[in-house]
Amino acid sequence: MFITKAEIYKIYLPLKEPFRISVTSMTNREIVLIKLYDKNGLIGIGESANFDYPFYEPDFNDGTIHLLKTYLIPAILNKKIDTIEELEAVYKLMRGNNFTKTVIESAFWHLKSQQTGKPLRKLWGGTKTKIPAAISIGLGVDLKDTIKRVLRYIDTFAPERAKVKIKPGIDVKLITAIRDRYPDLPLFVDANSAYTLKDISIFKELDEMDLLMIEQPLSYNDIVDHSILQKQIRTPICLDESINSYHTAEQAISIGACKIINIKPQRVGGYWQAKLVSELAAQNNIPVWCGGMIESGWGQLFNCHISTLSNFKYANDICLTKWYFADDILQREIPEKNGIIDVTKTDNLFKIDEAKLSKYTVAKITTS
Numbered sequence: 001m002f003i004t005k006a007e008i009y010k011i012y013l014p015l016k017e018p019f020r021i022s023v024t025s026m027t028n029r030e031i032v033l034i035k036l037y038d039k040n041g042l043i044g045i046g047e048s049a050n051f052d053y054p055f056y057e058p059d060f061n062d063g064t065i066h067l068l069k070t071y072l073i074p075a076i077l078n079k080k081i082d083t084i085e086e087l088e089a090v091y092k093l094m095r096g097n098n099f100t101k102t103v104i105e106s107a108f109w110h111l112k113s114q115q116t117g118k119p120l121r122k123l124w125g126g127t128k129t130k131i132p133a134a135i136s137i138g139l140g141v142d143l144k145d146t147i148k149r150v151l152r153y154i155d156t157f158a159p160e161r162a163k164v165k166i167k168p169g170i171d172v173k174l175i176t177a178i179r180d181r182y183p184d185l186p187l188f189v190d191a192n193s194a195y196t197l198k199d200i201s202i203f204k205e206l207d208e209m210d211l212l213m214i215e216q217p218l219s220y221n222d223i224v225d226h227s228i229l230q231k232q233i234r235t236p237i238c239l240d241e242s243i244n245s246y247h248t249a250e251q252a253i254s255i256g257a258c259k260i261i262n263i264k265p266q267r268v269g270g271y272w273q274a275k276l277v278s279e280l281a282a283q284n285n286i287p288v289w290c291g292g293m294i295e296s297g298w299g300q301l302f303n304c305h306i307s308t309l310s311n312f313k314y315a316n317d318i319c320l321t322k323w324y325f326a327d328d329i330l331q332r333e334i335p336e337k338n339g340i341i342d343v344t345k346t347d348n349l350f351k352i353d354e355a356k357l358s359k360y361t362v363a364k365i366t367t368s
């Protein structure tokens with residue numbers, strides 16, 4: 001690629017229902033997109049699925065915009081960059097900020113796909129054509145409300161599999177209630193770092209409940225305590241928040257901190273790094289799946305394609321627009337049926353609805 005101009009967009013996509021956490025509440029999903037204009041007339045588009053506030057990952061959108069505008073876009077403008085290695089070399093000295101690197105990288109892959117006429121899945125070596133997708137069911141206001149909410153969801157949608165969030169006070173009793181009604185439903189839980197090793201008795205109880213995995217039970221940046229916990233329970237621990245680079249994945253695997261990895265491509269530094277982490281995990285008999293960050297349809301497409309790699313073996317968290325958003329910027333939504341996405345049918349969906357992009361843009365910066 002040879003980029004002559006770049007545009008950065010901050011957009012607010014309307015959510016179906018407000019997303020509440022302790023520090024903020026959002027009715028719109030704030031997302032950063034870039035368009036890279038190649039000298040041959042092609043445009044590569046990339047998305048960063050940060051949040052506006054660093055409550056989940058240290059990266060945040062205004063930080064991403066600053067880094068793009070001040071450092072990364074000037075570093076790639078009017079230069080010939082043809083390979084992923086050449087691109088990664090541009091930001092090699094930038095520590096962290098992996099979500100920001102991923103915006104540039106996904107635009108690079110979009111350009112590459114257009115230049116070669118190959119879908120992303122083929123550029124990345126994906127071999128599967130159909131991938132499973134699962135929605136994760138959030139917490140209610142208390143235990144009773146959560147049980148009601150989760151059972152209502154499973155009763156209504158009869159999913160092939162379900163992922164539920166847990167936290168102290170809403171864990172063993174919640175899973176007991178689900179198991180009473182659905183003893184055989186493939187079920188996994190995500191604790192989002194809400195526990196410590198002092199809670200070992202809770203994990204011993206959960207260990208008897210036939211769960212596919214317990215995701216990120218302990219601190220968001222820990223691997224050592226997870227390795228201690230994994231040795232005391234049979235249920236596989238799946239690391240999510242803790243896996244923020246290839247190197248961390250190597251370390252986590254080497255000390256037995258997990259038996260499954262939830263790869264968030266943006267957190268490990270991009271889709272190429274996600275591929276490398278999935279291959280490293282495969283060499284160690286650790287299956288992976290793709291995590292979601294409530295991306296717009298654009299980011300969902302990239303996550304669909306990386307999930308076609310052979311070691312993505314569990315249901316992926318593709319945050320489909322129909323599940324989360326009131327509207328989107330894609331011309332056509334990703335089709336899903338009975339929890340399965342036929343990724344071959346998404347090859348031609350990489351088209352932005354420019355009227356909607358313009359409608360939801362709250363800030364735009366042009367650099368050339």
Ligand SMILES: [Mg+2]
Binds near residue numbers: 190
């Ligand atoms: Mg998670």
